[in-house]
Amino acid sequence: MIEFHLNSRCGLSPYQQLVQQVRHALRLGLLDEGDRLPTVKDVAKQMAVNPNTVLKAYRELEHDGLVAARPGVGTFVTRTLADGTLAAHGPLRKDLQRWLTKARLAGLDDESIEALFMNTFRDAAGEDVA
Amino acid sequence: MSAVLRAQGLGKRYKQRWALQNCDLDIPAGRVVGLVGLVGPNGAGKSTLLNLASGMLTPTAGTIEVCGGRPAEGVEQLAKVGFVAQDTPVYAALSVADHLDLGKRLNPAWDDAVARDRIRHLGLNSRQKAGKLSGGQRAQLALTLGIAKRPELLILDEPVAALDPLARREFMQDLMEAVAEHELSVVLSSHLVSDVERTCDYVIVLVDSRCRWPATSTTWSPATTGSPDRAGTRRRCRPVSTSSPPATPTGRPPSWCAPTRRSTIRPGPSARSVWKTSSWPT
Numbered sequence: 001m002i003e004f005h006l007n008s009r010c011g012l013s014p015y016q017q018l019v020q021q022v023r024h025a026l027r028l029g030l031l032d033e034g035d036r037l038p039t040v041k042d043v044a045k046q047m048a049v050n051p052n053t054v055l056k057a058y059r060e061l062e063h064d065g066l067v068a069a070r071p072g073v074g075t076f077v078t079r080t081l082a083d084g085t086l087a088a089h090g091p092l093r094k095d096l097q098r099w100l101t102k103a104r105l106a107g108l109d110d111e112s113i114e115a116l117f118m119n120t121f122r123d124a125a126g127e128d129v130a
Numbered sequence: 131m132s133a134v135l136r137a138q139g140l141g142k143r144y145k146q147r148w149a150l151q152n153c154d155l156d157i158p159a160g161r162v163v164g165l166v167g168l169v170g171p172n173g174a175g176k177s178t179l180l181n182l183a184s185g186m187l188t189p190t191a192g193t194i195e196v197c198g199g200r201p202a203e204g205v206e207q208l209a210k211v212g213f214v215a216q217d218t219p220v221y222a223a224l225s226v227a228d229h230l231d232l233g234k235r236l237n238p239a240w241d242d243a244v245a246r247d248r249i250r251h252l253g254l255n256s257r258q259k260a261g262k263l264s265g266g267q268r269a270q271l272a273l274t275l276g277i278a279k280r281p282e283l284l285i286l287d288e289p290v291a292a293l294d295p296l297a298r299r300e301f302m303q304d305l306m307e308a309v310a311e312h313e314l315s316v317v318l319s320s321h322l323v324s325d326v327e328r329t330c331d332y333v334i335v336l337v338d339s340r341c342r343w344p345a346t347s348t349t350w351s352p353a354t355t356g357s358p359d360r361a362g363t364r365r366r367c368r369p370v371s372t373s374s375p376p377a378t379p380t381g382r383p384p385s386w387c388a389p390t391r392r393s394t395i396r397p398g399p400s401a402r403s404v405w406k407t408s409s410w411p412t
Binding site (some may be wrong): 006008014040041044045046047048049051052064105 | 162163238299302303304306307309310311324327328330331
């Protein structure tokens with residue numbers, strides 16, 4: 001079962017963070033078709049967020065055709081976002097972990113790592129466009 | 131959907147000073163509403179508004195209607211509204227069990243199972259005197275009484291102001307669980323925007339004893355106050371931004387600035403202008 005977490009500094013509203021986390025879990029194969037999402041009440045309690053915020057996130061996912069609510073039973077995943085690249089995720093994750101270890105050894109803190117990654121990511125994306 | 135709280139031209143004067151003026155509100159049922167005072171922790175009129183809603187005070191001007199009736203008018207009306215005053219008052223000499231007993235005898239719709247479950251879940255010793263409880267435990271006991279009363283509307287005046295961050299979070303977790311479970315409406319006040327940010331559907335801002343509504347009252351027409359749906363969401367309170375959202379190739383604002391039901395709150399020197407009706411492109 002997916003566990004949500006909220007970051008108050010990321011600039012996304014809580015409901016958008018919930019949507020994003022489900023989408024990411026679907027992409028990474030952590031959630032699969034038929035899996036049940038936690039109930040609105042459970043998420044509201046665990047995260048101390050308004051139940052309507054959770055409801056809104058689930059409705060958006062439903063609108064996108066990713067989940068379906070079965071009244072009285074729960075909300076279930078109906079479509080996965082994982083593609084053929086799933087097999088490559090394992091080795092790539094290992095590479096990333098190695099890179100993160102190196103970055104930490106070099107003395108980079110969380111913010112520096114994030115800045116470096118995002119900057120490189122954008123630069124690479126910019127080159128692709130050009 | 132019926133309004134859980136409706137006020138028109140509501141005002142309260144203490145001798146020469148107006149504590150609340152020209153307050154117009156129309157809050158639909160089933161929502162959590164935050165009441166924030168932006169001018170310091172005191173003197174914005176939060177407690178006055180909540181005391182008017184609970185019937186502890188009578189208005190000097192205008193009208194207020196709570197759950198379809200005048201506040202504190204008759205037994206039925208009293209049963210509909212739960213009120214936890216500032217500093218979560220409990221009877222220091224009475225034990226936790228005594229409080230539950232008192233609640234049971236005084237409230238026609240008392241849900242004893244919910245009360246006992248919560249006390250057990252909180253790990254409170256029911257023989258302990260309320261005066262010996264910690265601040266967080268006292269707040270939780272007061273919340274338990276408010277929830278077990280099974281009101282339509284629960285009014286909480288600064289419920290977490292005296293709590294440390296951990297107790298604050300636990301309190302909010304339990305409150306949100308109760309909202310999800312019992313579908314009750316909540317109006318809670320706080321002087322910290324961060325308290326209401328994640329928990330509230332709507333925010334009322336009180337500045338200098340006046341209501342500053344984050345959107346025009348037309349967004350509260352019956353057509354838009356039904357169950358949260360996509361179309362309704364877009365017409366309700368829009369996120370208030372100091373600048374126009376950047377355009378995307380499709381000409382629409384990007385997804386991150388899509389209207390949300392709960393407005394973005396930006397405290398600080400520009401707060402006043404931020405809370406005016408936004409010039410959001412339609």
